[in-house]
Amino acid sequence: MIKKPIIALDFSTKKEAVQFLDIFEGESLYVKVGMELFYQTGAEIIEIIKERDHQLFLDLKLHDIPNTVKKAMKGLAGLGVDMLNVHAAGGREMMEAAMEGLAAGTPSGGVVPKLIAVTQLTSTSEKQMQSEQLIPATLDESVIHYAKLAHCAGLDGVVCSAFEAEKIKKATNESFICVTPGIRLKGMNAQDQKRVMTPLGARMHGSSAIVAGRAVTASKHPLNTYRMIANEWEAVYS
Numbered sequence: 001m002i003k004k005p006i007i008a009l010d011f012s013t014k015k016e017a018v019q020f021l022d023i024f025e026g027e028s029l030y031v032k033v034g035m036e037l038f039y040q041t042g043a044e045i046i047e048i049i050k051e052r053d054h055q056l057f058l059d060l061k062l063h064d065i066p067n068t069v070k071k072a073m074k075g076l077a078g079l080g081v082d083m084l085n086v087h088a089a090g091g092r093e094m095m096e097a098a099m100e101g102l103a104a105g106t107p108s109g110g111v112v113p114k115l116i117a118v119t120q121l122t123s124t125s126e127k128q129m130q131s132e133q134l135i136p137a138t139l140d141e142s143v144i145h146y147a148k149l150a151h152c153a154g155l156d157g158v159v160c161s162a163f164e165a166e167k168i169k170k171a172t173n174e175s176f177i178c179v180t181p182g183i184r185l186k187g188m189n190a191q192d193q194k195r196v197m198t199p200l201g202a203r204m205h206g207s208s209a210i211v212a213g214r215a216v217t218a219s220k221h222p223l224n225t226y227r228m229i230a231n232e233w234e235a236v237y238s
């Protein structure tokens with residue numbers, strides 16, 4: 001279980017990301033770096049975050065042929081991050097290759113980062129999935145199918161919405177990590193997300209970790225908003 005809400009550092013420059021982190025000085029965080037920031041800064045931002053002793057989820061959502069993903073993961077493993085992800089739609093062989101790459105790239109004596117697979121993005125609705133991906137199943141069925149595939153491939157967990165977390169754990173096992181983005185405090189705008197939930201709702205639905213981005217980063221009072229989210233989420237552990 002990941003006790004701290006994971007903050008998505010979705011900024012386009014190093015300067016903005018660092019200014020944001022400065023607000024939390026003295027606090028140990030779990031942050032996520034995604035494509036927007038990583039493609040601009042490269043590994044430099046990872047170093048900055050590690051120097052500040054924050055935990056880090058590098059969210060690059062790899063999705064390519066097995067050999068390419070394996071080699072890419074081998075390189076990424078050397079960055080010393082805590083968690084990485086791939087798209088489950090890349091298939092079982094690709095996910096197994098990702099695991100092999102991670103193990104091969106982790107320096108000897110080091111901890112192999114956790115690997116999780118994106119099932120159906122939280123910005124996807126059932127209707128969209130059926131009409132655009134031509135998947136003739138319910139959204140739950142598709143997400144659970146991808147979760148089982150990731151589980152069979154030996155991954156540590158998945159990214160899903162909180163709505164599916166409990167069902168995934170039943171279909172795999174209790175320790176399978178369900179990281180759930182699409183987190184909003186009550187009354188907040190869902191923006192481009194389709195399957196959103198409050199931190200408390202995520203807690204009740206069996207999420208292992210929550211990801212909060214714009215709710216915190218675009219807040220007028222990021223520290224207060226983060227604390228509100230953390231209080232709802234962490235209450236279960238106290």
Ligand SMILES: O=C(O)c1cc(=O)[nH]c(=O)n1[C@@H]1O[C@H](COP(=O)(O)O)[C@@H](O)[C@H]1O
Pocket residue numbers: 008010034059061085118120121122123159160181182183193211212213214215
């Ligand atoms: O893999 C992810 O982190 C991810 C998967 C998913 O299905 N949905 C999703 O929103 N995310 C990420 O989680 C964050 C959510 O951002 P907000 O909607 O601003 O809270 C973004 O950085 C997304 O890239």
